[in-house]
Amino acid sequence: MxxxxxxxxxxxxxxxxxxxxxxxxxxxxxxxxxxxxxxxxxxxxxxxxxxxxxxxxxxxxxxxxxxxxxxxxxxxxxxxxxxxxxxxxxxxxxxxxxxxxxxxxxxxxxxxxxxxxxxxxxxxxxxxxxxxxxxxxxxxxxxxxxxxxxxxxxxxxxxxxxxxxxxxxxxxxxxxxxxxxxxxxxxxxxxxxxxxxxxxxxxxxxxxxxxxxxxxxxxxxxxxxxxxxxxxxxxxxxxxxxxxxxxxxxxxxxxxxxxxxxxxxxxxxxxxxxxxxxxxxxxxxxxxxxxxxxxxxxxxxxxxxxxxxxxxxxxxxxxxxxxxxxxxxxxxxxxxxxxxxxxxxxxxxxxxxTGKPEAIRQKPLFWRMNGSGDPNKPDSYHWVSFAIVDQHWKLLSNQDGSHQELYDLAADPFEKNDLAKEQAEVLAGLNKKLAAWKETLPKEADSSCFSSERSR
CATH class of the missing domain: 3.40.720.10 (Alkaline Phosphatase, subunit A)
Structure with a gap:
């Protein structure tokens, strides 16, 4: 023993x-x-x-x-x-x-x-x-x-x-x-x-x-x-x-x-x-x-x-x-x-x-929020509803996609130079990936995570 x-x-x-x-x-x-x-x-x-x-x-x-x-x-x-x-x-x-x-x-x-x-x-x-x-x-x-x-x-x-x-x-x-x-x-x-x-x-x-x-x-x-x-x-x-x-x-x-x-x-x-x-x-x-x-x-x-x-x-x-x-x-x-x-x-x-990166990240990153505000105002930062980062490119979009901005984060980490008009092909590719990601999301919240107070 x-x-x-x-x-x-x-x-x-x-x-x-x-x-x-x-x-x-x-x-x-x-x-x-x-x-x-x-x-x-x-x-x-x-x-x-x-x-x-x-x-x-x-x-x-x-x-x-x-x-x-x-x-x-x-x-x-x-x-x-x-x-x-x-x-x-x-x-x-x-x-x-x-x-x-x-x-x-x-x-x-x-x-x-x-x-x-x-x-x-x-x-x-x-x-x-x-x-x-x-x-x-x-x-x-x-x-x-x-x-x-x-x-x-x-x-x-x-x-x-x-x-x-x-x-x-x-x-x-x-x-x-x-x-x-x-x-x-x-x-x-x-x-x-x-x-x-x-x-x-x-x-x-x-x-x-x-x-x-x-x-x-x-x-x-x-x-x-x-x-x-x-x-x-x-x-x-x-x-x-x-x-x-x-x-x-x-x-x-x-x-x-x-x-x-x-x-x-x-x-x-x-x-x-x-x-x-x-x-x-x-x-x-x-x-x-x-x-x-x-x-x-x-x-x-x-x-x-x-x-x-x-x-x-x-x-x-x-x-x-x-x-x-x-x-x-x-x-x-x-x-x-x-x-x-x-x-x-x-x-x-x-x-x-640990300092041994194998390659540039290949998997895109996505964001969704309830954006509000006017993208035409210089101090408005909250109009964005969707974003995607794919390697060094970042796309920002309002809810219906009527306003979008594109940044090269490697060259422009502070997002000062919008390239949406100059990089139409990159923009289209990111929008395609963003649309495909949206299709994977649930249409509504899980009802098992609702409080009993909702019935009131």
Whole structure:
């Protein structure tokens, strides 16, 4: 019996050591330019900068939407969110119904945490959820999506205080280590989404900034410090070398108008704080902001660290990586098999992360949102309803296709030179692919994901 116990323990230890841990840090509205390592004029992010110095900074990562819920759906499923009729953020039931959306992401969908859980990983989610809404009390809890443990807000049930995310993450990592299990943790932080919950300690770090800038810098400083606490815990537990850490954001930043009045606002999930006037995000020159399908709305930070596997201090300005790639990539890292009946929209990008890209990405990327606005106005970025990126070409289209723009992202990453008239053949080819993709999408939302409140 003693020999058998020793054998089982040795087997468990070998399993834990052979499978790398995965920590996925997903911010909320964190702009590409909102990092000191990306040249922000006053925001200080030393802990995220440390990730960049010890890992690779990928400059061409895009998420699958300009807003929260569909972007997170893509991470969870490896599918474009339009496949689930999730084109906007989950709100209260009448709003979801009006927009032809379900009221939550189906727990029966192919799910990243469940695949890793089935492969022997301890799985957890701490922070923002928003794959349902706290205003939909009969929506499934995060525990129904393949997590062994969770603490969340913007979900049904008890709302975890937003600032508890890091300590809950550290406790789970310690528990996983004590149980000799590899871990997968989603650390989905609140910042810098409104309301801005600012503690005085962090405001005092930026005494010379105007109030709105001070609030924004303090908010990001607090988030960066909590990320640092988790990184320090990995060091203390000697898990750094065997842990893949990713930092990214669900969409581009919000940016208030200069004359917006600063006041308090209240969120049912996270409480009171400063309102949208303190939204000071920047995109590093990319066009548009949050809720847009221009690069400012979907081009976000993506920093990957895995000592000995991913190059340190490197910038990759060429490789096109998407949020739909995370599921197949993380499964490859974990040795988790994809189901036979599952076809991801993304591709396994492990060779790209480790600096050995095999070829230019051949699989197109698609977006769908409910666009509105006038494309003829120079500051209107939200008119786009569909987009496709195929290698270096990007097509943007309004709902009926009456206005379209075409950009060569390799030569023009800031989308300044519309080539729709000069490149008619390229435009036609992209429209053909876009039309074929639309035919694969469901005509309506899955009724099994409707709240009982719809019957009222």
């Amino acid at each position: 003693k020999s058998l116990l020793i054998l089982l323990l040795s087997s468990a230890l070998a399993c834990a050591e052979s499978k790398p841990n995965i920590l996925f840090i997903f911010a909320d509205d964190w702009g590409w330019g909102d990092l000191s390592c990306h040249g922000h004029p006053y925001v200080k992010t030393p802990n995220i900068d440390r990730l960049a110095a010890e890992g690779t900074d990928f400059h061409r990562f895009t998420v699958a939407s300009g807003v929260c819920s569909p972007s997170r759906t893509a991470v969870m499923t490896g599918h474009f969110p339009a496949r689930y009729a999730i084109d906007g953020h989950f709100a209260w039931v009448p709003s979801n119904e009006k927009r032809g959306m379900p009221d939550w992401l189906s727990p029966k969908a192919p799910l990243l945490p469940r695949l890793l859980q089935q492969s022997g990983y301890a799985t957890a989610h701490f922070g923002k959820w928003h794959l349902a809404n706290d205003m939909i009390p009969d929506s499934p809890l995060p525990s129904e999506y393949g997590y062994d443990e969770y603490g969340a807000f913007n979900c049904a049930g008890e709302q975890m205080p937003w600032l508890d995310d890091a300590q809950r993450t550290i406790s789970f990592i310690e528990k996983s280590q004590s149980e000799n299990k590899p871990f997968f943790v989603n650390l989905w932080i609140h910042e810098p989404h409104t309301p801005f919950h600012v503690l005085p300690k962090y405001r005092w770090r930026f005494p010379d900034l105007e109030e709105k800038d001070n609030i924004y810098a303090a908010t990001l400083s607090h988030a960066d410090e909590r990320i640092g606490e988790v990184l320090d815990a990995l060091d203390r537990l000697k898990l750094t070398d065997n842990t893949l850490v990713i930092f990214s954001s669900d969409n581009g930043p919000a940016r208030a108008r200069e004359n917006a009045e600063l006041n308090l606002s209240y969120d049912t999930a996270t409480g009171a704080g400063y309102g949208n006037a303190a939204s000071r995000g920047i995109t590093g020159g990319r066009k548009g902001f949050k809720a847009a399908l221009f690069e400012g709305g979907i081009g976000v930070p993506f920093i990957a660290r895995w000592p000995g596997k991913i190059a340190a201090g490197k910038v990759d300005a060429d490789s096109l990586i998407s949020a739909v790639d995370l599921l197949p990539t993380f499964c490859e890292v974990a040795g988790a098999e994809l189901p036979d009946d599952y076809t991801p929209d993304g591709v396994n990008q492990l060779t790209v992360l």
